[in-house]
Amino acid sequence: xxxxxxxxxxxxxxxxxxxxxxxxxxxxxxxxxxxxxxxxxxxxxxxxxxxxxxxxxxxxxxxxxxxxxxxxxxxxxxxxxxxxxxxxxxxxxxxxxxxxxxxxxxxxxxxxxxxxxxxxxxxxxxxxxxxxxxxxxxxxxxxxxxxxxxxxxxxxxxxxxxxxxxxxxxxxxxxxxxxxxxxxxxxxxxxxxxxxxxxxxxxxxxxxxxxxxxxxxxxxxxxxxxxxxxxxxxxxxxxxxxxxxxxxxxxxxxxxxxxxxxxxxxxxxxxxxxxxxxxxxxxxxxxxxxxxxxxxxxxxxxxxxxxxxxxxxxxxxxxxxxxxxxxxxxxxxxxxxxxxxxxxxxxxxxxxxxxxxxxxxxxxxxxxxxxxxxxxxxxxxxxxxxxxxxxxxxxxxxxxxxxxxxxxxxxxxxxxxxxxxxxxxxxxxxxxxxxxxxxxxxxxxxxxxxxxxxxxxxxxxxxxxxxxxxxxxxxxxxxxxxxxxxxxxxxxxxxxxxxxxxxxxxxxxxxxxxxxxxxxxxxxxxxxxxxxxxxxxxxxxxxxxxxxxxxxxxxxxxxxxxxxxxxxxxxxxxxxxxxxxxxxxxxxxxxxxxxxxxxxxxxxxxxxxxxxxxxxxxxxxxxxxxxxxxxxxxxxxxxxxxxxxxxxxxxxxxxxxxxxxxxxxxxxxxxxxxxxxxxxxxxxxxxxxxxxxxxxxxxxxxxxxxxxxxxxxxxxxxxxxxxxxxxxxxxxxxxxxxxxxxxxxxxxxxxxxxxxxxxxxxxxxxxxxxxxxxxxxxxxxxxxxxxxxxxxxxxxxxxxxxxxxxxxxxxxxxxxxxxxxxxxxxxxxxxxxxxxxxxxxxxxxxxxxxxxxxxxxxxxxxxxxxxxxxxxxxxxxxxxxxxxxxxxxxxxxxxxxxxxxxxxxxxxxxxxxxxxxxxxxxxxxxxxxxxxxxxxxxxxxxxxxxxx
Numbered sequence: 001x002x003x004x005x006x007x008x009x010x011x012x013x014x015x016x017x018x019x020x021x022x023x024x025x026x027x028x029x030x031x032x033x034x035x036x037x038x039x040x041x042x043x044x045x046x047x048x049x050x051x052x053x054x055x056x057x058x059x060x061x062x063x064x065x066x067x068x069x070x071x072x073x074x075x076x077x078x079x080x081x082x083x084x085x086x087x088x089x090x091x092x093x094x095x096x097x098x099x100x101x102x103x104x105x106x107x108x109x110x111x112x113x114x115x116x117x118x119x120x121x122x123x124x125x126x127x128x129x130x131x132x133x134x135x136x137x138x139x140x141x142x143x144x145x146x147x148x149x150x151x152x153x154x155x156x157x158x159x160x161x162x163x164x165x166x167x168x169x170x171x172x173x174x175x176x177x178x179x180x181x182x183x184x185x186x187x188x189x190x191x192x193x194x195x196x197x198x199x200x201x202x203x204x205x206x207x208x209x210x211x212x213x214x215x216x217x218x219x220x221x222x223x224x225x226x227x228x229x230x231x232x233x234x235x236x237x238x239x240x241x242x243x244x245x246x247x248x249x250x251x252x253x254x255x256x257x258x259x260x261x262x263x264x265x266x267x268x269x270x271x272x273x274x275x276x277x278x279x280x281x282x283x284x285x286x287x288x289x290x291x292x293x294x295x296x297x298x299x300x301x302x303x304x305x306x307x308x309x310x311x312x313x314x315x316x317x318x319x320x321x322x323x324x325x326x327x328x329x330x331x332x333x334x335x336x337x338x339x340x341x342x343x344x345x346x347x348x349x350x351x352x353x354x355x356x357x358x359x360x361x362x363x364x365x366x367x368x369x370x371x372x373x374x375x376x377x378x379x380x381x382x383x384x385x386x387x388x389x390x391x392x393x394x395x396x397x398x399x400x401x402x403x404x405x406x407x408x409x410x411x412x413x414x415x416x417x418x419x420x421x422x423x424x425x426x427x428x429x430x431x432x433x434x435x436x437x438x439x440x441x442x443x444x445x446x447x448x449x450x451x452x453x454x455x456x457x458x459x460x461x462x463x464x465x466x467x468x469x470x471x472x473x474x475x476x477x478x479x480x481x482x483x484x485x486x487x488x489x490x491x492x493x494x495x496x497x498x499x500x501x502x503x504x505x506x507x508x509x510x511x512x513x514x515x516x517x518x519x520x521x522x523x524x525x526x527x528x529x530x531x532x533x534x535x536x537x538x539x540x541x542x543x544x545x546x547x548x549x550x551x552x553x554x555x556x557x558x559x560x561x562x563x564x565x566x567x568x569x570x571x572x573x574x575x576x577x578x579x580x581x582x583x584x585x586x587x588x589x590x591x592x593x594x595x596x597x598x599x600x601x602x603x604x605x606x607x608x609x610x611x612x613x614x615x616x617x618x619x620x621x622x623x624x625x626x627x628x629x630x631x632x633x634x635x636x637x638x639x640x641x642x643x644x645x646x647x648x649x650x651x652x653x654x655x656x657x658x659x660x661x662x663x664x665x666x667x668x669x670x671x672x673x674x675x676x677x678x679x680x681x682x683x684x685x686x687x688x689x690x691x692x693x694x695x696x697x698x699x700x701x702x703x704x705x706x707x708x709x710x711x712x713x714x715x716x717x718x719x720x721x722x723x724x725x726x727x728x729x730x731x732x733x734x735x736x737x738x739x740x741x742x743x744x745x746x747x748x749x750x751x752x753x754x755x756x757x758x759x760x761x762x763x764x765x766x767x768x769x770x771x772x773x774x775x776x777x778x779x780x781x782x783x784x785x786x787x788x789x790x791x792x793x794x795x796x797x798x799x800x801x802x803x804x805x806x807x808x809x810x811x812x813x814x815x816x817x818x819x820x821x822x823x824x825x826x827x828x829x830x831x832x833x834x835x836x837x838x839x840x841x842x843x844x845x846x847x848x849x850x851x852x853x854x855x856x857x858x859x860x861x862x863x864x865x866x867x868x869x870x871x872x873x874x875x876x877x878x879x880x881x882x883x884x885x886x887x888x889x890x891x892x893x894x895x896x897x898x899x900x901x902x903x904x905x906x907x908x909x910x911x912x913x914x915x916x917x918x919x920x921x922x923x924x925x926x927x928x929x930x931x932x933x934x935x936x937x938x939x940x941x942x943x944x945x946x947x948x
Contacts, residue, residue: 004314005037005307011316012296014103016041018275018303021052022059025087037311040095040103042088043140043162043201043275043301046112046359049081054366054617063367063374073368080367081108082131089134096136101195102268107162108132109140112356121150129159138162138197143171144353148178155182155198158191164201164275165352168345169246175200176253179270183262194266199273199299202246203348204239204289209280210344211238211334218337231337236284238334240292241327242341247272247295247320254297273299278306287314295320366617373613373622382624384721385714386631392638396630396748397620405747406616406626409740410434416747423752430754432577433739436586437607437732439575443587444594444601450570451594455486458513458548461595462490462503464529465517465588467664467863468580469552471657472589472735473517476598478653479728486597487513492529493860495905497898498829498885500532509536513569513595514549517588519580521557524766525859528891528901534566535892552587579754580863581661584735599729607732614740625737628721629744631692632662635719636673636749640692641873642821642852644676646706648697650728652678658738659854660864665742665753667868673745674821674868676852678835680843681709684716686850690819692719696734699724758870758912762862765908766901773896779903782910782922790931795921796914805923809879809935810942812921813849816877821852823869825880827906828928830857837932844939851877859905866909870916878913878920881935882906883928 005015017030017039024030033039053059059080066076089106096104108128114120125139139154141147142165154161155178163175179200183193212235222228253259254269277289277300285291286309290300295318302310331341376382386393400406408416412434414427432439463473470493477489492503514533518526530549538545546567553559554576563571572587583589585607593600612618614625621627632643643662645655655677666672695710697703714720725734746753769779782794791805799815800808816822822845824838842853856865869876888897906922913920925931 003037003311004316005039005311007316008294008300008314009038009040011294011318012298013294014040014271014299015307016043016105016273016299016301017307018043018048018277018301020044020048020084020088021056022084023056025084025091026058030088030091034091034095040099041092041105041107041299041301043107044085045109045140046356046363050359050363050366050617053080053363053370055619057622059370060374063371064378067371067375068378073364073371076371077364077367078131085137086132086134089132089136093134093136101135101197104136105138105160105162105197105199106134106136107138107140109164112142112353112360115142115144115353115357116146118146118150121147122153125150125154125159125161126157129154135195136160138199140164140201142353142356143175144349148174151175152178152182152185155179155196156185156189156191158186158196160197162199162201162273165349165356166200166202167207167348167352168342169242169249170342171345171349172200172202172246172249173253176249176270180253180258180262183267187262187265192266193262194268197268198270200270201273201275201301202243203276203352204243204274204293205276205278205280206348206352207239207242207341207344208236210348211339211341212236212281214339214344215337218339230333234330234333234337234339236281236288237330238339238341238344239289241330243272243274243293244320244324244327245331247298248324250297269297271297271299273301275301277301278303291315292319294318365612365615369612369615369617372609373618373624376613376624377622381724381726382627382722384627384631384719386635386719387714387717389635389638389640389719392634393627393630396634397626400620400626400630400744404616405744406620406623409743410616417750417754418752423755426755427752429577430579430582432575433579433582433585435611436575436578437604437611437736440585440587440590441601441604441608444590444604447572447587447591447594447600451597454513454569454595455597457511458487459511460490460507461487461513461515461592462492462507462533463515463517463592464492464526464533465515466493466523466525466859467660468583469517469519469523469526469588471660471860471864472584473592475653475657475731476589476593476596479650479731480596480598483597487595489592489596493525494830494857495525495528495859495898495902496827496829496885497887497889497902500529500889500898501886502829504533504536509540512548515552515592515595516549516559516563517552518557518559519554519574519578519583519588521553521559521562524763524901528894528898531892531894532889532898550591552591581664582739582754584657584739585732589735602729603732605732606730607736610733610736614737625740626744628737629741630748631719631721632673632741633745633748635692636666636671636745639690639819640719641672642674642676642690642692644679644681644691644693644852646681646693646695646710647677648701648703648706650698650701651696651725651731654696654731654734656860656864657735659856661738661742662745663865663868663872664756664759664863665746666749666751667865667872668755668757669751669871670873671749671751672868672872673749674852674854674865674872676821676854678839678855679853680839680846681706682843682846683709684713684718686846687713687718688818688850688852690852693721695720695722697722697724698728699726756867759863759867761870762866762905762909762912765911766904769904769908770896770901773900773904777895779900779907781907782914785921790925790927790934792924792926793921794924795910799919799921806934806938806941808921809923809938812877812879812919813845813939813942815919816849816851820875820877821854822849822877822879823865824853824855825858825861825878825906825909826855827858827880827882827902828925829885834928834932837929837936841932841936841939844936848939848942858902858909862905862909869918870912874916874918876918878918879935880906880910880920880922881925881931882922883925883931885928
């Protein structure tokens with residue numbers, strides 16, 4: 001049977017292919033189409049290139065090579081596009097030769113961002129035509145008011161032009177005029193015009209989409225059946241009628257004395273090119289806009305699906321010149337029905353310019369994303385050894401891809417996690433973190449100006465916060481230390497009186513700036529911290545106390561109002577759609593960083609680069625966040641639900657931030673991922689089959705012993721991953737990757753990673769207990785089980801055995817079995833010496849019981865692992881450690897001090913654990929340092945429940 005595509009060529013219509021991707025070149029597909037189908041040209045646009053680059057690995061090698069040379073995204077785009085278009089042009093050059101320059105053209109688009117700039121369009125068109133350096137290249141220029149004079153200039157300069165985005169016959173007339181003038185000017189200057197080619201791309205199917213929508217509205221509104229019938233008869237007719245009349249204009253303009261004079265010098269007609277010829281409405285024939293627009297001296301650029309359909313069942317006969325009068329009547333009937341074709345085409349032109357500009361910007365972002373992801377992979381910054389778990393992770397990645405999960409996340413589609421209205425509402429109001437790095441970069445001028453204003457006035461900056469509002473600042477404080485010429489950064493997130501007092505003693509109150517950081521503005525801890533230090537500064541400054549306070553909060557919160565009332569020096573308003581644990585790259589993170597002299601500009605640039613690499617432009621298998629999130633989620637479903645963070649010393653606090661993010665996000669509905677931070681790294685013998693190890697280090701800090709131990713664990717079948725930061729500023733990058741990965745892991749676990757129901761439960765318990773104190777001047781506590789001169793053990797009798805405190809501690813630890821973890825809940829002041837004592841306890845627990853261990857200082861952990869303790873699976877054994885250290889610290893305006901507040905938080909947490917039936921005991925110490933040693937000794941009495 002004859003090939004309908006070949007028959008079109010015989011009928012005088014050239015077929016061009018509306019598609020470009022490197023696989024067409026490398027697989028030989030394009031060559032085959034030229035040979036088999038008499039294909040005579042090719043067009044492309046930003047949307048096509050975006051899908052080609054973002055949806056395949058064909059460009060990875062080129063991206064990596066260009067990136068290594070330092071090419072930015074513009075240079076990468078141009079190199080890739082010029083290469084593809086140039087190679088395609090070379091394939092079509094024999095067609096150009098065979099047809100004497102009539103066909104064989106490949107189009108390259110001027111940036112759509114220049115659609116309203118005549119001079120820039122001309123300059124870009126000349127440059128691209130020269131850079132391409134092919135006689136059969138064509139430069140695409142839009143038929144905008146600014147584009148039309150550019151068309152004339154480019155034709156006059158001998159550039160082949162594909163005029164795009166033509167919808168109306170009036171504009172088409174202007175395009176023809178620009179072409180003729182360009183030829184005339186070139187001929188008048190002595191230039192050859194016999195090899196200057198142009199097509200006028202007249203868009204078709206989009207007109208029917210618009211017209212039919214208006215007609216259907218009128219059909220629905222019509223009450224007369226005859227009127228409905230008349231309107232229905234016009235459906236699907238506007239675009240073809242418009243094109244047929246445009247063809248009549250072509251026949252008219254390319255005839256007569258003016259044209260004959262140009263033709264005598266070898267000029268070629270500017271052929272109409274039917275564009276947008278894929279059928280949008282499934283009710284219409286899939287080859288409607290091919291069958292109906294066949295005629296000599298025309299081109300039809302056809303998308304792949306329509307191309308295949310016409311080759312299969314297209315019918316070739318001249319249709320463009322048939323029923324022209326009926327076409328006029330159709331358009332008159334449309335106007336009479338109140339459907340204005342002029343309005344439709346004007347609207348389509350505006351939308352087309354915007355759509356192409358948006359697609360171009362999206363293409364550039366895709367290139368930047370793929371460039372970043374490719375460079376990350378090539379650099380070896382992220383490696384993994386998942387062993388027998390690799391198939392499960394690959395399956396999770398495939399599911400992310402098939403479900404378009406990354407695209408849905410970036411569209412902020414709550415159904416990625418939950419579909420019920422209550423959860424959707426929470427999720428939809430919590431996704432601002434996805435784009436916050438770019439937003440924060442826009443806030444930097446004001447932030448940096450403020451930091452520069454106050455840096456010489458203050459020696460200390462103190463963040464008064466809790467959980468998400470303070471942990472990023474804590475990571476940055478410990479990682480970067482003090483920067484020369486900038487204040488010392490402190491973070492207060494403990495209500496233990498000794499901790500509050502120790503911080504106060506380290507400050508010069510006259511030279512300290514306090515940051516009150518609270519998303520809601522009502523979180524108990526920052527409220528109480530503010531009251532205390534406000535009272536201290538008010539004693540010095542009186543009514544000017546506000547000059548030493550700034551606030552970071554959401555708009556309209558109690559803190560926002562208070563900051564205005566008390567004349568705080570500055571209030572930074574954060575986006576309301578960002579939860580605390582996802583706020584590291586928002587003002588909660590960058591304001592303290594800027595005040596401490598950290599290079600927040602580069603910090604955020606690294607985060608933006610990570611956001612691009614983690615975008616939906618990068619497929620899951622290459623996407624760093626998707627790979628990490630798939631590993632976390634898939635391994636948790638396989639029982640490897642304890643992620644051990646092995647952070648090098650400069651990054652030690654990063655584990656605490658990851659702990660909060662992952663535990664509070666995933667620990668609910670009886671499941672979750674337990675992050676384990678600052679646990680001593682040991683050999684394979686002490687670990688069960690519930691672990692995954694993630695090592696995070698700075699490039700120049702490669703502890704060989706630590707690396708060797710990780711390799712040993714991997715060899716024993718434990719999944720391991722390594723993440724290497726170029727320098728500490730890559731924390732901006734790391735924060736973003738973990739945030740996105742945690743959201744993806746939440747999807748795989750089918751939970752809502754943006755709520756924290758059990759955190760609120762502990763908060764509510766604390767408020768109730770404080771009310772009890774106000775009334776009774778006493779707090780309830782758990783049942784006392786055993787006591788000596790150092791330790792008092794309390795709790796449910798089923799978890800203790802009486803006798804000595806050591807016996808009860810040993811008894812509850814003996815309850816820890818395979819898959820369990822032991823959590824030390826520390827309501828004591830944190831010091832280096834106590835951290836070491838806790839480290840020793842954890843090491844001993846691991847060695848004796850082969851179980852995972854966590855340690856959190858209260859109340860900080862209430863906002864992190866505290867959610868998982870109560871909302872996750874019931875595999876925790878909890879040892880709460882409290883003490884009455886030093887003098888109490890009064891809180892202005894309250895009948896209690898920090899000691900009571902801390903005790904109420906401890907009791908509220910203990911009650912929440914007990915309510916959930918968790919295995920928990922409280923150990924109250926009269927001598928903290930001695931007591932920690934005794935707890936370690938008590939473990940020696942415990943009988944292990946069995947090796948994990």
